Amino acid sequence: MARIRLHHITKAYGDTVALDDISLDVAHGELLVLLGPSGCGKSTLLRVMAGLIHPDRGGVEVDGRDVTTLPPRQRNTAMVFQSYALYPHLSVRRNLGFGLRAHRRPRTEIEEKVADVAARLGLDRLLDRRPRELSGGQRQRVALGRAMVRDPAVFLMDEPLSNLDAQLRTATRMELAALHRSLDATFVYVTHDQVEAMTLGTRIAVLDGGRLQQVGTPAQIYDEPANVFVARFLGAPPMNLLPAVASSRDRRVLLEGAALSAVLWEGEVAERAVTVGVRPERLRIGGAGAAGARFRSRVVAVENLGNDEVAICQAAEERICVRGPRPLGLRAGENVELVASVDDLRLFDPASGRRMVWVPDACDNHKLPAGTVHDVR
Amino acid sequence: MFVEVEPLRGDLDTSVPISDDRSALRAGRRHRLTAVATPYMYLAPALICFALWVYWPLAQTFRLSFVRWNLLPTTPSVGVGLANYRHVLRLPQLQQAAETTGLYMVGLLALGVVLPALIAVVTQGLGSRAQAFYRSVLFLPVLISPVVAATLWSFLFAPNGGAVNSILGNVGVSPRNWLFDPTTAPLSLIVIAGWKVLGASILIVSAGLVNIGPEYYEAAALDGAGRLRRFTEITVPLLSPTLLFLLTTAVLVAEGQIMFPLIDTLTSGGPSRATTDIYYLLYSLGFTSFDVGLASAAAVVFFVAFAATAVPCLGLLERFSRYQD
Amino acid sequence: MFQVTPDPRTDSANPPPPPRRGGGRRDTTIARHAVLIAVGLLVVAPLVWLILAMFRAPRTLFSESLPFKPHLANLAHALSELPWSQLLLHTVTMAIGVSLGQLLSGLLAAYAFSCWQFRGQRLLMLVVIGTWLVPFQVTILPNYVLLSKLGLLNSVAGVIVPQLSSTFAVLLLRQHLKNFPSELIEAARIDGLSSWSILWRVVVPNLGPSLAALEILLFIGAWNEYLWPLIVYRSPDSVLQVGISHLLSVTDPDYGALLAAAGLATLPLLVLYLILQRRIVDAFVRSGLR
Ligand SMILES: Nc1ncnc2c1ncn2[C@@H]1O[C@H](COP(=O)(O)OP(=O)(O)OP(=O)(O)O)[C@@H](O)[C@H]1O
Ligand SMILES: [Mg+2]
Numbered sequence: 001m002a003r004i005r006l007h008h009i010t011k012a013y014g015d016t017v018a019l020d021d022i023s024l025d026v027a028h029g030e031l032l033v034l035l036g037p038s039g040c041g042k043s044t045l046l047r048v049m050a051g052l053i054h055p056d057r058g059g060v061e062v063d064g065r066d067v068t069t070l071p072p073r074q075r076n077t078a079m080v081f082q083s084y085a086l087y088p089h090l091s092v093r094r095n096l097g098f099g100l101r102a103h104r105r106p107r108t109e110i111e112e113k114v115a116d117v118a119a120r121l122g123l124d125r126l127l128d129r130r131p132r133e134l135s136g137g138q139r140q141r142v143a144l145g146r147a148m149v150r151d152p153a154v155f156l157m158d159e160p161l162s163n164l165d166a167q168l169r170t171a172t173r174m175e176l177a178a179l180h181r182s183l184d185a186t187f188v189y190v191t192h193d194q195v196e197a198m199t200l201g202t203r204i205a206v207l208d209g210g211r212l213q214q215v216g217t218p219a220q221i222y223d224e225p226a227n228v229f230v231a232r233f234l235g236a237p238p239m240n241l242l243p244a245v246a247s248s249r250d251r252r253v254l255l256e257g258a259a260l261s262a263v264l265w266e267g268e269v270a271e272r273a274v275t276v277g278v279r280p281e282r283l284r285i286g287g288a289g290a291a292g293a294r295f296r297s298r299v300v301a302v303e304n305l306g307n308d309e310v311a312i313c314q315a316a317e318e319r320i321c322v323r324g325p326r327p328l329g330l331r332a333g334e335n336v337e338l339v340a341s342v343d344d345l346r347l348f349d350p351a352s353g354r355r356m357v358w359v360p361d362a363c364d365n366h367k368l369p370a371g372t373v374h375d376v377r
Numbered sequence: 378m379f380v381e382v383e384p385l386r387g388d389l390d391t392s393v394p395i396s397d398d399r400s401a402l403r404a405g406r407r408h409r410l411t412a413v414a415t416p417y418m419y420l421a422p423a424l425i426c427f428a429l430w431v432y433w434p435l436a437q438t439f440r441l442s443f444v445r446w447n448l449l450p451t452t453p454s455v456g457v458g459l460a461n462y463r464h465v466l467r468l469p470q471l472q473q474a475a476e477t478t479g480l481y482m483v484g485l486l487a488l489g490v491v492l493p494a495l496i497a498v499v500t501q502g503l504g505s506r507a508q509a510f511y512r513s514v515l516f517l518p519v520l521i522s523p524v525v526a527a528t529l530w531s532f533l534f535a536p537n538g539g540a541v542n543s544i545l546g547n548v549g550v551s552p553r554n555w556l557f558d559p560t561t562a563p564l565s566l567i568v569i570a571g572w573k574v575l576g577a578s579i580l581i582v583s584a585g586l587v588n589i590g591p592e593y594y595e596a597a598a599l600d601g602a603g604r605l606r607r608f609t610e611i612t613v614p615l616l617s618p619t620l621l622f623l624l625t626t627a628v629l630v631a632e633g634q635i636m637f638p639l640i641d642t643l644t645s646g647g648p649s650r651a652t653t654d655i656y657y658l659l660y661s662l663g664f665t666s667f668d669v670g671l672a673s674a675a676a677v678v679f680f681v682a683f684a685a686t687a688v689p690c691l692g693l694l695e696r697f698s699r700y701q702d
Numbered sequence: 703m704f705q706v707t708p709d710p711r712t713d714s715a716n717p718p719p720p721p722r723r724g725g726g727r728r729d730t731t732i733a734r735h736a737v738l739i740a741v742g743l744l745v746v747a748p749l750v751w752l753i754l755a756m757f758r759a760p761r762t763l764f765s766e767s768l769p770f771k772p773h774l775a776n777l778a779h780a781l782s783e784l785p786w787s788q789l790l791l792h793t794v795t796m797a798i799g800v801s802l803g804q805l806l807s808g809l810l811a812a813y814a815f816s817c818w819q820f821r822g823q824r825l826l827m828l829v830v831i832g833t834w835l836v837p838f839q840v841t842i843l844p845n846y847v848l849l850s851k852l853g854l855l856n857s858v859a860g861v862i863v864p865q866l867s868s869t870f871a872v873l874l875l876r877q878h879l880k881n882f883p884s885e886l887i888e889a890a891r892i893d894g895l896s897s898w899s900i901l902w903r904v905v906v907p908n909l910g911p912s913l914a915a916l917e918i919l920l921f922i923g924a925w926n927e928y929l930w931p932l933i934v935y936r937s938p939d940s941v942l943q944v945g946i947s948h949l950l951s952v953t954d955p956d957y958g959a960l961l962a963a964a965g966l967a968t969l970p971l972l973v974l975y976l977i978l979q980r981r982i983v984d985a986f987v988r989s990g991l992r
Contacts, residue, residue, distance in 0.1 A: 073894035085889035099893035356379040419814035426867035437844035522926030538764030
């Protein structure tokens, strides 16, 4: 059992605030992915959970016990480092057994567990080698095995796949997912690779500048980004974002922008600025009469991704990308009208960057859908 | 109506405060205490040693500089205020010793920094085989203790049949008693000390040059920089930490550590105090005059002058090594 | 008809010839060798002189004739003039004790400086570096008084104790430890090691060669140390350096015996150097790079 709760964790290094008031609840058995750009505080947060760093403010709780000031050895956590941090002077066998020896377990138990883990990870024949005699993938396995041997309640992983080549990364990713399913442990996994985050995580926590941006399932994060940052951070290419003005005419809400126009749903709204977002793969190349949003643009370039093609277009002042199966049938220099259905549009408040949802006017304030906070009309 | 969504769907129940488990807290506090004390415990052996044999004696030197005492435990020391300092500043030997110190410093600067730097620069870029050979030869004087060097060179400088006299005799220089002639004795000591530091300094500058790496020169060559420009704009600035280190050791450390044993074993400060520098003056004041107060006051005066020279050097050195981290 | 697509490998152009190494500068290379050979001769000649003189007959000590019949009289004199077994025992004890003490205290201090952040860190670092500002000669008298109060005068222990920590060792090891991968230390903490065990089971095994090299440098320094023995243990049977300086200080020294003694006193270091040459020079050179 291990449920980890972080309460208002704050940590600063001099003037840089690495973690800013982070609260997070990780359920037992979860694989929580910490995702964010370089320098956003992922590793720092992981080290706080491991007990390698003490937060300036806030507390860490594991299964109801305050462990904020406990040293790492009393926390029953294991960690896999980005550089693997294998002990260069020890053989694989001794690397694997190191933690158990440090905890003064009996020799026979250590040998058994090491043999068991080595068999599971296919390391049997490498046990007497030194780390520098291993390939990158083998080192990664040893690092993983060193964590598994200890049977920890919590696995902390800091970009464990970032030093592997693309193919090995995919294979190891699947193995990690299988490992997570087979072990009764909580995983916290740091990455800045969104594919890893989407495929591995039961939930994803997106960080930026030491602040938590959004926590949710991969689908939630991708489909319902909480703000412009999350919308831009995920997706390849990321969500298209364009400025527009929302207003209503004849009891219908409309969007007007320099290169876009859309007829949305029934309702009344005072004229206001919004940011319109739409995923590149949700844009279609316009046909006549389709309802929804229309974007008038000119193709600048077409990129070939192998299976898909991405067309980069200029819509007034903004760049806008379309992604679809190859061939898209677009050529540079062409004028094109792109269409998206109303359901695929996401609207953001330009000032705060946060996503907005439409609440039908009949609905009164007491019955707001769960998760909404305040009226911004 | 548009409504902003709450960004955090963390299923987080922040309403329940972190559990108030006192025992865990207490255990934690103890750990924090030991964690705070740990680095100081690791520092203790070195710091105690420095405190006992450097800083405490330094403080004692200050204290003793205000008393009159003859080093005998049975006689009490008497406070005399600044009298010792007045005495020191009027010591006839002081000025001569200061001049000799300056002479030694210039000599060590020439033979321990400037000449080695020049040699290293003009010989830079030899193959690694050849370099390894020269390195192992140039290092040899480091193994030779100052006392052994003194022995060896007193033999070479011997007035009757010494190698120096006979070699110079071949080019028509009349034989001299190098170490017992007030004009040549200080220079002879500089030659010996220079012999001991020259090779080592060449090695260090050469390594510093290798450390600069060819890519800077290539970049500069692409920018169209000529030989001289490359030297003044790349070699000199990138080499300056190394040179500064040499300067600090050659001028500040070498005189106390190498020159002093040479003086003590070869000339005892003579002839007619021509080789007595400040270090040796202090030492002989302390152990021959039996005037502890006077010796201490001289030590304090010297310490202040020395620190005033050395602090800028060390400060620069620390700043440069910071850049390299 | 099927047509095989061309093999892309045959397509590639011939690899460009490897760039020529900057040759054609033979004369400057010769000039460089000439400079270094001249300096090398200057450095080595006195040592060669020393070794030759050791084996000359005492009467022909100052002659330069070569070759000559080796003579052992100088060595015999040297052996009879000094209490060698005492001197060697004292010197070896001192050199080992001092160098190991400096290595250990330096290692612990460097570990604290590079693996922790603590209050007063900069100040304590200044305290360490500041010892360089206090020349030995400034503190001679109080040190002498302190050592005599502790009853350490005229003993090897008295020579060892004041030298047990070295600023040079602290600074050099701090540099080494700063370059030590911090994730390795974190991994060991997660694995449950105390900081003390991390030092001995993770840091030291991986710093092995650097520590050995530094130990040898410190050993050479301690072997050649003259100042402290001069103050603490000033008798002909204390340590080698003091013993030789006693022979040298008489008005008309017996150069034959003296040179033989000097050669013998350096012999252990020369043997060490022959065995571990590259290591020692590397360590020395690196200690001078900032
Ligand atoms: N020991 C430290 N001293 C000073 N600043 C630090 C330290 N460790 C981290 N930081 C700063 O804290 C911020 C967060 O660092 P962190 O290592 O957690 O980033 P990260 O999200 O893991 O980035 P990456 O993806 O590049 O690993 C950065 O701005 C970094 O510069
Ligand atoms: Mg990181």
